[in-house]
Amino acid sequence: MDRIPFDFDGYVRRVQTKPCFICALVAGTHDSDLEQIITDDGENFAFLSRYPTLPGYILVAPKLHREHVVRDLTQDAYLRLMTMVYRMARAVEAVVPSERTYLLSLGSQQGNSHVHCHIAPLPAGVPYREQQLHALNAENGTIPWTQHDAVQLAGRLRLALTAIDASTHSPAPRPDLG
Template sequence: MLIIAEDEENFAFLSRYPTLFGSVLVAPKLHREHVVRDLPEDAFLRIMSLVHPVTRAVEAVVPSERTYVLSLGSQQGNSHLHRHVAPLPPGVPYREQQFHALMADNGVLPWSLPQAVELAERLRAALSTLD
């Protein structure tokens, strides 16, 4: 796991199987399953306070027409609460945007560990310059 940011309660890391280049997950360190009911309001706001700068860093590093920020998961699959930060590249046809762009069934990006490490370094550098 390539961590790009963390605080006492949450961390942000590159998606291991991205469908969009630059996809990051932001998750609590303690096991939580539901995006609202498992978090008191202050904890919800703290995770979002990490999502915000991470999203700004992603947008600074990766060309994007729009950035999706959402919570997906399933009790049948990945039940751990996480927020997706997924940058949609410019020029993607509308029929391939939104959920289509996020579905692993439509393919994941082939990339290497050195490419992931380089992207993580660029994202950390972008985070360090945010005001």
């Protein structure tokens, strides 16, 4: 998989000195068009990663600033967040061919403290030594990514999500009693 170098030191400076990027996305004041919002249910939202290491890499986060995925969420809020993670992982798998889908909650009090869950589909054929944490680590480079790519993928993910939601809300077939 083609990768481009990633300025990790610049990234660290940015996340440690600038306001929370997820809160900026919620407020509409973020400085990038790459993080296309895919869906927003009023409480949680899903958006494309600005620095994808795998095709189809997305993030899901609560809209309110929360810093700990367990302690700062009620059980019901956590389950709603995980429901969106599940729905988005299904949409990603419908759009991006993958061997496995990685799900993680990352972040730190030192940077990117806002709770966010990563959904990253691993393409088939990636050598084992380049999978798992190696595939997710931006220090190993990111995939080439443009605003056009982001808009196209976000549109395909929205369509897939609509189809998934429609299939889960359709009534169950009734047994033939005739």
